[in-house]
Amino acid sequence: MRAINRSAVLETIRRKGPISRSAIAQSLHLSLPTVMRIADELIEEHFVRAQGTTEWSGGRRRPLLEFNADGFVVVGADLGGTKMYGAASNLAGIVLDEVNIARHGTSGEESFSWLVSVLDTLLASPKLEGRRVRGIGVGVPGVTQHNEGVVRWASTLKWKDFPLKARLEERYKLPVTVDNDVNLACLGELWYGAGQGLQHMVLVAIGTGIGSGIIIDGALYRGSEEASGEIGNMIPGREFLGKDFQGFGALESVASGTGIAERARALLRSEGRLDDGDDLHAEDVFDAARRGEKWAWTVIDETVDYLAIAIANLITCFDPEVIVLGGGVTRSADLLIEPIVRRIGTSIPSVPRLVVSTLGLRAAVMGAITIVLHQTSDFYVVHKLS
Numbered sequence: 001m002r003a004i005n006r007s008a009v010l011e012t013i014r015r016k017g018p019i020s021r022s023a024i025a026q027s028l029h030l031s032l033p034t035v036m037r038i039a040d041e042l043i044e045e046h047f048v049r050a051q052g053t054t055e056w057s058g059g060r061r062r063p064l065l066e067f068n069a070d071g072f073v074v075v076g077a078d079l080g081g082t083k084m085y086g087a088a089s090n091l092a093g094i095v096l097d098e099v100n101i102a103r104h105g106t107s108g109e110e111s112f113s114w115l116v117s118v119l120d121t122l123l124a125s126p127k128l129e130g131r132r133v134r135g136i137g138v139g140v141p142g143v144t145q146h147n148e149g150v151v152r153w154a155s156t157l158k159w160k161d162f163p164l165k166a167r168l169e170e171r172y173k174l175p176v177t178v179d180n181d182v183n184l185a186c187l188g189e190l191w192y193g194a195g196q197g198l199q200h201m202v203l204v205a206i207g208t209g210i211g212s213g214i215i216i217d218g219a220l221y222r223g224s225e226e227a228s229g230e231i232g233n234m235i236p237g238r239e240f241l242g243k244d245f246q247g248f249g250a251l252e253s254v255a256s257g258t259g260i261a262e263r264a265r266a267l268l269r270s271e272g273r274l275d276d277g278d279d280l281h282a283e284d285v286f287d288a289a290r291r292g293e294k295w296a297w298t299v300i301d302e303t304v305d306y307l308a309i310a311i312a313n314l315i316t317c318f319d320p321e322v323i324v325l326g327g328g329v330t331r332s333a334d335l336l337i338e339p340i341v342r343r344i345g346t347s348i349p350s351v352p353r354l355v356v357s358t359l360g361l362r363a364a365v366m367g368a369i370t371i372v373l374h375q376t377s378d379f380y381v382v383h384k385l386s
Helices: 002-017 021-028 034-045 107-123 164-172 181-192 249-254 257-270 281-290 295-318 326-333 337-344 360-374
Strands: 047-055 060-069 073-079 084-090 095-101 133-141 142-145 150-156 159-162 176-180 202-205 210-216 322-326 353-356
Touching: 002 021, 002 060, 002 084, 021 034, 021 060, 034 047, 034 060, 034 073, 034 249, 060 073, 060 150, 073 107, 073 360, 084 176, 095 360, 107 133, 107 164, 107 295, 133 181, 133 360, 142 176, 150 164, 150 295, 164 176, 164 181, 176 181, 176 360, 181 202, 181 210, 181 360, 202 295, 202 326, 210 249, 210 295, 249 295, 257 281, 257 295, 257 326, 281 295, 281 326, 295 322, 322 337, 326 337, 326 360
Parallel strands: 073 133, 133 176, 202 322, 322 353
Antiparallel strands: 047 060, 073 084, 084 095, 142 150, 150 159, 202 210
16 A cells, blocks of 8 residues: 555656645545655655745645656667667656667667667766666567566567566666567557547557557556557458468558568569569658559558558457557558548447557657656556446
8 A cells, every 4th residue: 555655646746746745635535644754755765856836734834746857867778670769868758868770670689789789878878977877668579578578579589588678687787677669659658648648548559560559547458468469460351361470460461561561562563563672661652652653552542451450449449548550650640540530430339539659759768768667666556446
């Protein structure tokens, strides 16, 4: 109960501060002495600080309390299958420094070396001078055991049962959290982005692969094997049944950035308009569609169909308040959102808002900040059983 009360007080101050101790007690139905004790602890630990304005508590005036966003720095990294992004941020999500590697094209130990290079660069940044580092968070494109920090399987990185947390903690002597990259991006949107203030949301990330993060009653849903949200493995039609998908799942094979590019290449080759050695990326397909090229619209229309099926299934399963689209492909969301809504609008009972991520590239790193704060401060979310 002590940890639960502490979590509730901290979150109330973060969301509503500057706020008085008595207002916190009233809001949470806690005794004033309990709130005062917890507030003193949070101030001592630098999570909370006193603000100049005061409240009258009968005996003497007390300063209001506010979340100390500058009390710590968190370093986060989003280790994508083809791209890598790292940032150092305060607890309010304000980025102090960042590193972006557009295409690293690595796997195995080489990917780990690139990650270490990104973290070393951020930790040595002059912009962090004099600031305390609370911890490191890393998002990985694959199934992770987040408590142990083991990457069970990340196909694009060729990591299987990779002890990422242990290796990073040995190197940096800091608390490290490792999680699925889309789970982190989902938490980032919940705390700092398009999902702020919501209790039920789904993030669909469309990039090299496809994944989703699911928020139920304000908390991340992980599933029994910590593999919830792996919607790249969804079966988007009966023609996919009984087939063996190596590396990528059925939905990813047709609707991810990789799948879009592959279908476009196959179509152009069949028409004799592309040689085997020619390269083509998903963004090239969207650019061609904007120019009105018929072949590109054929690919985009099929992509919308596949995504509409997946999103309709997510809506009927989880009844979210909002679906947030993230990942590199959503830079072309203007060609996706309206057609998806049009396709599913009459096919399911209700359609929530579909919006584009407001954090973009930074979403997973913002989620890393959230989860490092929570895991290093015994944070709890409590819900009434109904």
